[in-house]
Amino acid sequence: MMKNKLVALGGFVILAAACAPSKSVKMQQALSANETGHLESKYTGPKRRIGVVEFENKSAYGQGRLGGAASDILITELVKSGRFMVVERDKMNKIMEEQKLQAQGAIDAQTAVQIGKIMGLEAIVVGSVSQFGVKKEGSDYLITQSKQQVADVTVDIRLIDTQSGQVLMADSGKGQAKSKKKSFLGMGTTGGYDETLEGEALRASIVQFVDNIASQLNKKAWSCMIADASGEELYLNAGQDSGIKTGMKLDCYHQGAEIRDPRSNLIIGYREEYIGAAEVERYCGEAGDCSVARLTRAAGAGAKAKDICRLAK
Secondary structure, three states, X not given: OHHHHHHHXXXXXXXXXXXXXXXXXXXXXXXXXXXXXXXXXOOOOOXXXXXXXXXXXXXXXXXXXXXXXXXXXXHHHHHHOOOEEEEOHHHHHHHHHHOOOOOEOOOOHHHHHHHHXXXXXXXXXXXXXXXXXXXXXXXXXXXXXXXXXXXXXXXXXXEEEOOOOOEEEEEEEEEEEEEEEEEEOOEOOOOOOOOHHXXXXXXXXXXXXXXXHHHHHOOOOOEEEEEEEEOOEEEEOOOHHHOOOOOOEEEEEEEEEEEEOOOOOOXXXXXXXXXXXXXXXXXXXXXXXXXXXXXXXXXXXXXOOOOEEEEOO
């Protein structure tokens, strides 16, 4: 009797194992004319302040949710990397609505520059879910059957410099997620569409962007803005949360008229007047986005709000 129970129990365990669903996720670089390889830059410094606009969904699938899900995943991965200060998508959308700017998908150079000035951003990421599809596969043998759902997605992004409006990087990522179910003697194959495949495939296509975004931005000198000035004290719009450390040395400048490329009319820089050298002394405020620096060597006109400071070379 005991032997029969053990045999039945063993058979049940084998059956359960055979019918248990399994998943796999695959990340790969999408095929394109010029793939963006993994980029590296020696510069590491305070966090970069960027924004992510809600992605456009160009696929015929998941209208109303895939674009937002893709941009939210990228925001999460950027923040987790510890290299970025990312403006919340809802805050971005609110500002863009107030300014009557397009809040989704393709943003032109002029709009990117406007948003950057209003929100103090170094760059904006725009993108689209260009392809998304789910297919079903399966096999049917004498006593065993298997069914598999496969989600494939391609996401395209562009990184736009908010000072010049130029595209710093264009990249394409492809992800795949699979959900497999097996049955034994007709048991275990029931189940509809696995909605978790969407998020898994999107994440697989997006995570590879983080390093390349950081590397491209690191080619530019980091900067922050002077929010207020009182004598030799400069109140900066970057603090502990941005990776600013006490003792950090800065060079500060007053930015004047725009310098535009005569061919493209894009902003390529600003006239600058050197204010002087400064050193971060302490943090201020409760939000983590404020610090106080003191001018250690004045060289020009007094500092005022909207002047900029860069890491001293």
